[in-house]
Amino acid sequence: MDYPTGLTNYGPVESRENPVKLHLSLCAGIALAGLGIATSGAALGAPGGPNGELLFRQRCSMCHSAVASRQVPLGPNLAGVVGRKAAATTFAYSSALKQSGLTWTRANLDRYLTGPARMVPGTKMAVVVPNPAERSALVDYLAAAR
Ligand code: HEC
Numbered sequence: 001m002d003y004p005t006g007l008t009n010y011g012p013v014e015s016r017e018n019p020v021k022l023h024l025s026l027c028a029g030i031a032l033a034g035l036g037i038a039t040s041g042a043a044l045g046a047p048g049g050p051n052g053e054l055l056f057r058q059r060c061s062m063c064h065s066a067v068a069s070r071q072v073p074l075g076p077n078l079a080g081v082v083g084r085k086a087a088a089t090t091f092a093y094s095s096a097l098k099q100s101g102l103t104w105t106r107a108n109l110d111r112y113l114t115g116p117a118r119m120v121p122g123t124k125m126a127v128v129v130p131n132p133a134e135r136s137a138l139v140d141y142l143a144a145a146r
Helices: 010-043 052-059 106-114 132-144
Strands: none
Touching: 052 132, 106 132
8 A cells, every 4th residue: 555654544444445355355265165165065975875085085095096196105006997907007016916817897896895815815905895885985986086
């Protein structure tokens, strides 16, 4: 503001503007908060069903990323894994998985997550997801991760 400093009359003008500015920024804030709610609502998926994205974050993301550009050192990248051959990334896989000849169909992923070592003896992946609805939500999430 480049009001002449001697004119104290401008003071009230400014304080009349302020509530408008406050109102505008409040509105923007509320709109952004609304967007946040909409986003997390979408991430919750079907009401009542397990949330694949949340499960992935909680149980898989310490070793895997489902974002192509992001690597997690402990496990292979899983972006686009549905439909892909097993052991197809640059990760240092077990020879068991490399020689498995598997393609990650939804059914094979479901079986692997039921018991990785039972399906591929010698695999380095040890995480089991015993709950069928949770496996299905995870496979849905992976199918959408490109
Ligand atoms: C403690 C680390 C760790 C966790 C947690 C983990 N994994 Fe793995 N995962 C691995 C490793 C290591 C491999 C490579 C296995 C091998 O080489 O035999 C692997 C392999 C895989 C593969 C095969 C990938 C390919 O390219 O063939 C899939 C699919 C997979 N994991 C899914 C999951 C899912 C889904 C979860 C969460 C429920 C999960 N993993 C949790 C370490 C982990």
